[in-house]
Amino acid sequence: MEITDKDIEHLAQLSRLTFSESELSSFKGQFQSIINYVNQLQSVDTNNVKDFTIIKTLDELRIDESRESLSNELVTMNAKNKSKGAFKVPTVVE
């Protein structure tokens, strides 16, 4: 399949990333060659194969009790914007 500018723009939006014009053009070529390589998977017959899933069964659930956790100060120590022990974000709802 051919990757179009529109595909890249859509993926950039899903990824919450912006690219300059020059980045976009070199990126498109690289992306196309990776997709072409990955397409070799389509030639493998997997009709009778199940998906590989990791399911770890829990013999017993842990007791639902409160445990010691990180302090508010530690949890928020890396935030650039904070207020009264909370993370501060731009207004979402007016």
Add this chain to the structure above:
Amino acid sequence: MIIEKSLLEVSEILKKGEISSKELTLECINRAKETSKYNALHEICENSAIKQAENIDKRRKAGESLQVLAGIPIVLKDIISYTESYTTCSSKFLKDYRSPYDATVTKKLLENGAVILGKANMDEFAMGSSTETCAFGVVHNPRNFDYVPGGSSGGSATTVALNQCFGALGTDTGGSIRQPSSFCGVVGLKPTYGTVSRYGVIAFASSLDQVGPITKTVKDNAIMLDAILGEDKNEFTSTSNTLDLKNCFKDSIKGLKIGIAKEFFEMGMDPEIQKSLDEVISFFKENGAIIIDVSLPNIKQALAVYYVLSSAECASNLARFDGIKYGTAPEKYEDLIDFYYKARTEGFGSEVKRRIMLGNFVLSSGYFDAYYNKAKRVQNLIIDEFNKAYEKCDVIISPTAPTSAFKIGEKINDPLQMYLNDIYTVPVNIARLPGLSVPFGLSKGMPIGLQLIGQKMSEGTLYNIGDFMERHFNKGGIR
């Protein structure tokens, strides 16, 4: 020189009291500063390391019987959380990030008395095979400054090879411990998935990531693995199976069945590596091992499977990097969505962006079944093929990488060529098996590693073969 000793040797020297841990730590700090131009370390934790060393010296003086690792300087890849340092993942996004807690592996090393010397540079978020995507400059190969050390744990392999420390931890998602170990002439192990806790290790592709040691010798590697392994209630994928390494070194490989998969030879191997491989096969035969042909027909699909699955998981794991709770935050923005765009666009480097985009592509509606589900099914085929092969043999061997180290800048603009470096290592992650890289020769004057691939939880067997090779096989000038 003391810094050239192995971890095991230096542990004996400390025990005898010929040197204190503080003196040893200062030697390592000096060495790290003298050789800083290689850029192996992002940070030296000088104050905390000296404090840890003094504490061990005090305990030793008081007559306490201490662990093998006690008082020995060790380096952590900068993806592993440690409260005494930054944890940057070699990304601009996390350049100021300090973890509020220690990773389980960090805790375990400290409980074993290790001195945490510093943090090693890496490919950004462990995405790369050359440590050229590190946001804080490229790391140079310890044997030739113009060459890459491999990646993504390039700083960890380099710091060990330069004798800045006696062992380092790396992480391996598709070869990131084994390939740099091969390029730098050191020993690296990717343990069986689930053996070592990933708690506090920043996630790249959670179903493939595993922490493991990089060391000067095979025995040193076993000492470090023994210290960090074990079930962790904080980590859902850690296994309760225990790995016993106590009697794994037998100094004999008699009767061991060593498998050779013809498909590995069809992948384009450097002629000098092929020659070393023939030599090591003869060596195994002369010493009583039995060479067995096995077949892994879908192994050539492993790299494509890897790029689909690892990118999908990367896109999911890195979605949480929004600049709100930690990391780069833009000064100016229009609204919350714009804030995310700016934080991520400024914070991530181009390889990380490429993988996030690829991941979102294979997960997006219309492509999910053709790529992600297809890759999961082919993963199952590959696992079955390994299981069948292990009905006939104990281990499978291959080179760790198709070539020795390449020049800085040679492959950075061609991602696919870069990815092809991992062609021998990714199948091991896909099948969740252990893989050990042991130096076994030179190609174009640079080190190459032999990869020993074992069944799940067979690290002891891999260590035994690796140690036997290290003692008795002529490796062409490698330590």
